[in-house]
Amino acid sequence: MKPINIYALTRISNSHNIERYERQMSKRKHFLKIKQWEIDSLRSFSMYLSKVLDGSETLDFFYSFSMPKLGKEFDLLRVSDDYVVNVELKSGYVSDETIKRQLLQNKYYLSTLGRTMYFYTYISSTDRLVRLSNSGRLIDCEWEELADILNRQKECFSGNIEELFKEEEYLISPLTDSGRFLRQEYFLTLQQKDIRAHILKQIRNKDRSIKKEYSVFAFTGLPGTGKTILLYDIAMQLSKGQRVCVLHFGSHEKELEHLDERLKRVDFYYCDDSMKDIVDRDIDIDSDIDNAYILKLHNSYSSILVDEGHRIGESALAAICSYAKRIKAPVIFSYDREDAIAPEERKINGSKLIEDIDGCRLFKLTNRIRMNSELSTFISCVMCVKGKIYRHDYPSVSIAYANDEYEADILIGNFTDAEYNLISANDVSSFTCKEFDKVVMLIDDSFYYDEKGYLRYNDTADDNNEESMVRNLYHGLSRAKKNIAIVVKNNIDVFEELLYILQK
Numbered sequence: 353m354k355p356i357n358i359y360a361l362t363r364i365s366n367s368h369n370i371e372r373y374e375r376q377m378s379k380r381k382h383f384l385k386i387k388q389w390e391i392d393s394l395r396s397f398s399m400y401l402s403k404v405l406d407g408s409e410t411l412d413f414f415y416s417f418s419m420p421k422l423g424k425e426f427d428l429l430r431v432s433d434d435y436v437v438n439v440e441l442k443s444g445y446v447s448d449e450t451i452k453r454q455l456l457q458n459k460y461y462l463s464t465l466g467r468t469m470y471f472y473t474y475i476s477s478t479d480r481l482v483r484l485s486n487s488g489r490l491i492d493c494e495w496e497e498l499a500d501i502l503n504r505q506k507e508c509f510s511g512n513i514e515e516l517f518k519e520e521e522y523l524i525s526p527l528t529d530s531g532r533f534l535r536q537e538y539f540l541t542l543q544q545k546d547i548r549a550h551i552l553k554q555i556r557n558k559d560r561s562i563k564k565e566y567s568v569f570a571f572t573g574l575p576g577t578g579k580t581i582l583l584y585d586i587a588m589q590l591s592k593g594q595r596v597c598v599l600h601f602g603s604h605e606k607e608l609e610h611l612d613e614r615l616k617r618v619d620f621y622y623c624d625d626s627m628k629d630i631v632d633r634d635i636d637i638d639s640d641i642d643n644a645y646i647l648k649l650h651n652s653y654s655s656i657l658v659d660e661g662h663r664i665g666e667s668a669l670a671a672i673c674s675y676a677k678r679i680k681a682p683v684i685f686s687y688d689r690e691d692a693i694a695p696e697e698r699k700i701n702g703s704k705l706i707e708d709i710d711g712c713r714l715f716k717l718t719n720r721i722r723m724n725s726e727l728s729t730f731i732s733c734v735m736c737v738k739g740k741i742y743r744h745d746y747p748s749v750s751i752a753y754a755n756d757e758y759e760a761d762i763l764i765g766n767f768t769d770a771e772y773n774l775i776s777a778n779d780v781s782s783f784t785c786k787e788f789d790k791v792v793m794l795i796d797d798s799f800y801y802d803e804k805g806y807l808r809y810n811d812t813a814d815d816n817n818e819e820s821m822v823r824n825l826y827h828g829l830s831r832a833k834k835n836i837a838i839v840v841k842n843n844i845d846v847f848e849e850l851l852y853i854l855q856k
Contacts, residue, residue: 738805
């Protein structure tokens with residue numbers, strides 16, 4: 353999306369022509385629905401600016417820009433190497449508190465640009481112009497002040513504004529980028545904020561203290577929907593004045609130790625399959641659960657949060673719930689949706705265990721942050737090829753066929769030379785909560801499609817192995833943000849199915 357000349361735009365009266373002309377100037381992919389009050393405010397803003405700034409009719413602004421993935425919208429933006437100028441437009445009465453809240457939020461989101469920033473709001477009904485001060489106060493100001501700032505902006509950015517907001521600048525993992533997480537250099541989508549607000553409201557009293565009562569919350573979504581950052585953000589919110597713990601059923605033990613050292617009111621526990629660090633075995637919790645675990649934590653926590661909950665087993669879940677009941681603390685689970693995977697490949701189905709907890713309040717994240725819809729659809733089709741082919745092309749997906757190990761190494765090497773990250777289905781756990789632009793994975797002759805169209809793995813060597821290679825393939829491919837490559841080794845049947853997906 354490119355900047356537009358708002359003076360030129362507001363010379364037109366017909367609303368339909370305005371929308372067509374705006375799209376022509378901005379080069380955005382869709383028509384922007386522009387309300388009459390917005391045009392009136394733009395026209396008034398342009399008129400007042402022309403009275404105090406010579407050449408204001410030549411100024412270009414990015415109009416009605418929404419940050420990719422996050423959906424945060426700005427009315428007017430102008431960006432130069434030194435300055436960022438943001439002007440919000442209002443038509444009727446808006447309280448100062450509401451104006452200040454919006455401008456502070458804008459400041460928060462635009463901070464990734466690393467430039468000096470100026471924030472204004474223009475209320476056309478009262479011809480009022482206000483500015484957000486450095487200390488966060490609203491100050492009524494004259495048009496000459498804004499004119500001076502705009503006049504000092506030289507060589508403003510005129511390219512596609514999306515280029516200034518790369519996803520890696522504001523979408524982070526609290527485990528692999530703990531420094532930025534601790535400095536709170538991350539953003540939540542509106543959906544994430546809504547879920548956070550619902551959960552915090554339920555477990556907080558009016559005086560903002562945490563209720564001491566047992567309750568269970570859970571939120572889920574496909575890989576890339578931002579579950580981990582949401583869970584850790586909630587932990588940070590709950591830890592203000594209270595002590596909480598986070599149980600992580602994945603990898604990243606060293607990363608958890610770093611967070612544990614830095615955050616004094618949040619205790620992090622790395623949980624492997626045995627939960628050996630925080631549980632004692634052979635202690636019954638309920639009579640119908642044999643050989644259950646009992647949690648042996650260091651403190652009586654106000655809240656318990658569980659990450660990678662889809663990896664949790666029955667005994668570990670029972671231990672967590674029993675402990676929470678005993679100390680009367682809420683529990684919050686984050687887990688992946690694995691509906692695309694064959695039920696037989698979900699040897700540990702923590703998702704179902706969590707959803708079956710009595711009284712569990714469930715939330716679902718639907719907006720992909722890390723991954724685009726093309727890759728998401730492709731991965732879903734790979735997991736189950738029947739009835740899910742609903743795209744015509746996959747320009748971000750590559751496949752290759754190798755007859756043996758030697759050829760596979762060459763083809764994988766070609767992809768890694770092109771900056772693809774190789775993830776092995778045997779070692780996916782070390783890549784959990786990490787993101788890569790490009791991912792390449794290998795499918796060998798042990799994979800096959802069953803009669804229902806599900807991708808399966810012929811694990812004859814170890815039928816007791818709890819690690820599902822299909823499940824690992826799913827989570828490995830889901831680490832990709834931009835490109836996926838699959839090398840198929842000595843498995844022409846699976847290769848032909850992948851071609852069918854790509855060339856439907």
